[in-house]
Amino acid sequence: MTCWQWLRHRLAGRDDGQITAFVVVMMAALILLAGLVLDGGLTLAARERALGEAQQAARAGAQAVNLAVYRADGKLILAPGEAVADGRAYLASIGADGTVTVAGNTVTASVTIVQHMQILDVAGLRAITVQASASAIPDFGINQAVLP
DSSP, X not given: OOHHHHHHHHHHTOOTTOOOHHHHHHHHHHHHHHHHHHHHHHHHHHHHHHHHHHHHHHHHHHTOXXXXXXXXXXXXXXXXXXXXXXXXXXXXXXXXXXXXXXXTTEEEEEEEEEEEOSSTTTTTOOEEEEEEEEEXXXXXXXXXXXXX
């Protein structure tokens, strides 16, 4: 056996410390999949949180009834300036970023949340902005039967 044959034979079976391209690609894919699951779930949760905050802000604004009209005619008419101020005050109290508008007798609130990515940040996706809107009108008490 020549020196070269002996060296080739000796090195042919050695794979200590080597990593295959397949393992590298699969690990990267698994990390991205985990990122989609985690960051996707966080984004959906942020969307639901934005919707809840918008609904609450709209309800807070819809409570601003013009008392003079209500006492005179029994009609629920919004006081637009007060409704916007109450909706904005609610958003400020929870630290949310949003807007509140009044059109006619309807209060509409929009909330925007920036959700920062935890894992997909590595892939270049830094944050996703989610937005939700909700509307409310003033109404008398409970209008539907309450089931036990």
